[in-house]
Amino acid sequence: MHRRVVVTGMGAMTAIGNSVKAFWEGLLQGKNGVGPITHFDPAQFSTRFAAEVKNFSFDGILDVRESNRMDRYTQMAMVAAHEALQDSGMDLEKIDHDMAGVVVGSGIGGIQSFETEHGKYIEKGPRRVSPYFVPQMISDIAAGQISIRYGLKGPNYATVSACATASHAIGDAARLIKYGDADIMVTGGSEAPITPMGLAGFCSMKALSSRNEEPGKASRPFDRERDGFVMGEGAGILVLEELEHARKRGANIYAEIRGIGFTADAHHVTAPAPGGEGAVRAMRRSAEDGKLNLNEVDYINAHGTSTPYNDKNETAAIKALFGDHAYKMNISSTKSMIGHLLGAAGAVELIVSVLAIKHNIIPPTINYEFPDPECDLNYTPNVPQERRVRNAISNTFGFGGHNACILVSKFE
Amino acid sequence: MSLEEKVKEIIVEKLGVAADKVKEDAHFIEDLGADSLDTVELVMAFEEEFGVEIPDEDAQEITTVKAAISYLRKKMDQAD
16 A cells, blocks of 8 residues: 655754744745854854854753753754644654654764863863763764654664755655654754864865855855855754554644655765756656656755855756756745754755745745856745745755755645 | 762752752662763762762762762862
8 A cells, every 4th residue: 555654743943943933934034044153252263153043942841951961953853853743733642652753863963062072081081071972972862862752662763964864864754654664753853063163174174155244144045146055053853644644633734745866976075966967866866756747846945055066056957857947946045044954954944845835935045136147047036935836845965975855745 | 068068969960850859868870860871970070079089899889879978078088
């Protein structure tokens, strides 16, 4: 029997909103989440701004003892998972726990914990390294912690594929449901990379925008004056459910996970393949997997990092695959507002795609001022656009040449 | 602050328990909800606070509030 997978709950933590509702409102207002770094003193760095989560609170979800044993990335995943499960309306007492699992990834994991404990090692030696260091730092621990909190005893692991991490997590989770390993999956990604080492590393790569004089204009995907990405942080968690399971309990169904496309560039560690060749195959594969004609895709939530290379190559890839239809679709990069959430990007951006389908509104690409001849599609500049959205593709591409695209459709 | 008060304060902070739960005969694992990693962290915090080194074989014996206080008192007396 063909098992279909639907989205029945969502939770988000981003620089423009600490819940899905606040996030969506921010997206439609074109709210800008980018500002000077406050997590530490960035004076020595060539980039001194990022899209930080504001007023993060885990009150009522984690107690002090629990939170002390978690890296920020796990804390944010716990809060987003709480929201997603509440939103799903699921009675956790009544589910078959063996058929409920978690796949939640992080591109980097607990880098702040690593830096803190490494500092203790340098200063005071190995005997002062916390026994919690390893279980705080490892990038699978959010998945583990969510399962422990809610008693979810089905498949449980993390994916790691840099900026494609969450899309791989969601794709795997959908397939675990499709193949009958689970009826319910809590899935997505979380990232808290705004630390001295995280920033230093990306600065050294010259991957980040250095528009320190105007941080609010730094994340400008597809604009001619773009000069690099802006680091973000946050978490996105979705509750996926087998269709009949969702129907039986009368769940609110947001959309259907319809197709999954995973490929590799096999080209270079950080540079995308010429013409976005790997991206072309990943988007095509997601449509094939969903048995959808390409001209039925209405919206692409682009990877759109605001780096010179990504945006040019992604545009070329979309044009190569969709031909004339490329000009009829709406495309937008919500990274213009929330920065690049790295391993969580695919999750918050799939939430954007789901909400675009639900509300028939495309959130904009803000900071779009100067057209680039190499980026000539409809990027939904600066203001949201209403249109019927039946099918959307969420694109994510990670260092290492990982490409992961998720096709999500109106549930009918 | 006395040694006894300081030990209790560390336990309250590290285990996230209410101060009135930290009675002399309270067992870290059975009464205060600690796990094996918590007990390692507690011993580490004692070492840090009191500037002593607690060998693993001694650490294994420090399982209650009382044991911690008497061990550290003895250790501090030796140091003096």
